[in-house]
Amino acid sequence: MVIEARNVVKHFGTRVAVAGIDLAVPPGICFGLLGPNGAGKTTTLRMVYGVTRPTAGSVRVFGIDVAVNPRAVRSRLGVTLQQNVLIEALSPVENLRVFGRYHRIPHDLLEERVEELLDFLELRSHAHVPVKQLSGGFQRRLAIALSLVNDPELLILDEPTTGLDPAVRLAVWARVRALRAAGKTILLTTHYMDEAQRLCDRVAIVAAGKVLAEGAPEELIAIHLAREALECECDENEVPALLDGLPVAHVLRTADRLTIYADDVASVAETIRLRDGGERRVMVLRPANLEDVFLALTGSTLEESQT
Numbered sequence: 001m002v003i004e005a006r007n008v009v010k011h012f013g014t015r016v017a018v019a020g021i022d023l024a025v026p027p028g029i030c031f032g033l034l035g036p037n038g039a040g041k042t043t044t045l046r047m048v049y050g051v052t053r054p055t056a057g058s059v060r061v062f063g064i065d066v067a068v069n070p071r072a073v074r075s076r077l078g079v080t081l082q083q084n085v086l087i088e089a090l091s092p093v094e095n096l097r098v099f100g101r102y103h104r105i106p107h108d109l110l111e112e113r114v115e116e117l118l119d120f121l122e123l124r125s126h127a128h129v130p131v132k133q134l135s136g137g138f139q140r141r142l143a144i145a146l147s148l149v150n151d152p153e154l155l156i157l158d159e160p161t162t163g164l165d166p167a168v169r170l171a172v173w174a175r176v177r178a179l180r181a182a183g184k185t186i187l188l189t190t191h192y193m194d195e196a197q198r199l200c201d202r203v204a205i206v207a208a209g210k211v212l213a214e215g216a217p218e219e220l221i222a223i224h225l226a227r228e229a230l231e232c233e234c235d236e237n238e239v240p241a242l243l244d245g246l247p248v249a250h251v252l253r254t255a256d257r258l259t260i261y262a263d264d265v266a267s268v269a270e271t272i273r274l275r276d277g278g279e280r281r282v283m284v285l286r287p288a289n290l291e292d293v294f295l296a297l298t299g300s301t302l303e304e305s306q307t
């Protein structure tokens with residue numbers, strides 16, 4: 001395992017940020033930590049890269065106990081924090097050089113890496129512009145580039161695409177996939193369920209410092225819900241009659257909408273149509289997704305804060 005966390009706990013005074021988390025991340029996969037605001041994702045990442053000491057439990061990275069030898073671990077990983085850490089007065093090239101020298105990368109090798117990373121994260125057009133003049137998307141890409149300067153075996157990304165426009169998000173996803181294809185291990189957090197479903201081989205859904213479910217996205221969808229979802233408009237008082245006798249795996253009620261999960265929603269929709277008689281009810285049939293699992297497990301959307 002690249003990362004092995006056993007019953008990790010973190011208290012801040014009386015506040016329990018992480019309440020006993022186990023994680024096992026094998027090499028070469030992209031692993032996602034998902035959860036509402038305040039769930040303990042960033043705190044967990046901080047314990048993995050050794051800047052926060054667990055109150056209890058242990059974290060091993062590359063087989064090394066992080067609390068015992070944080071330096072040995074940190075030299076082999078790269079981190080992109082939730083908030084960018086950039087030297088604002090300097091350009092991307094200069095930032096990359098400063099980070100490279102911090103990692104004691106020999107001059108010629110560093111120049112090579114800087115060139116590679118400028119291309120890899122499409123920073124070349126603004127390579128010599130002071131960071132403070134760059135847009136948020138450029139700054140985020142530079143932050144990711146900096147975390148790659150030491151050619152890490154493990155890359156930790158805390159909300160890599162929050163605040164990015166759709167095109168830049170797609171570009172960042174492509175880079176994450178390329179890194180994974182090159183054999184890197186990636187641990188990321190995200191509030192975007194579509195991102196998690198597309199990028200992650202495995203995810204852990206975390207709430208209130210605990211792992212609620214862990215597995216491959218498709219596996220979690222199959223275990224916790226069903227293959228397909230049917231969204232339909234429905235008044236509160238209609239629900240019992242509407243659902244009566246239907247082969248339904250799970251039901252979720254939000255505002256004016258009922259979402260029914262079943263392995264074959266087409267036949268469920270057909271039954272509802274027959275029961276409705278001539279009346280046309282708006283129904284949407286779609287595959288079930290990770291967002292549905294998240295809602296079913298946490299009872300909230302990711303955008304709703306639970307702090």
Ligand SMILES: Nc1ncnc2c1ncn2[C@@H]1O[C@H](COP(=O)(O)OP(=O)(O)OP(=O)(O)O)[C@@H](O)[C@H]1O
Nearest residue numbers: 012015017035036037038039040041042043044307
């Ligand atoms: N240094 C700290 N001192 C006190 N409390 C803290 C500290 N860091 C985190 N916390 C608390 O620990 C809990 C978990 O915070 P954490 O930042 O790990 O959540 P998160 O899952 O990353 O949330 P978000 O999605 O908003 O980034 C929160 O209740 C937070 O207020």
Ligand SMILES: [Mg+2]
Nearest residue numbers: 041042043082
């Ligand atoms: Mg966080």
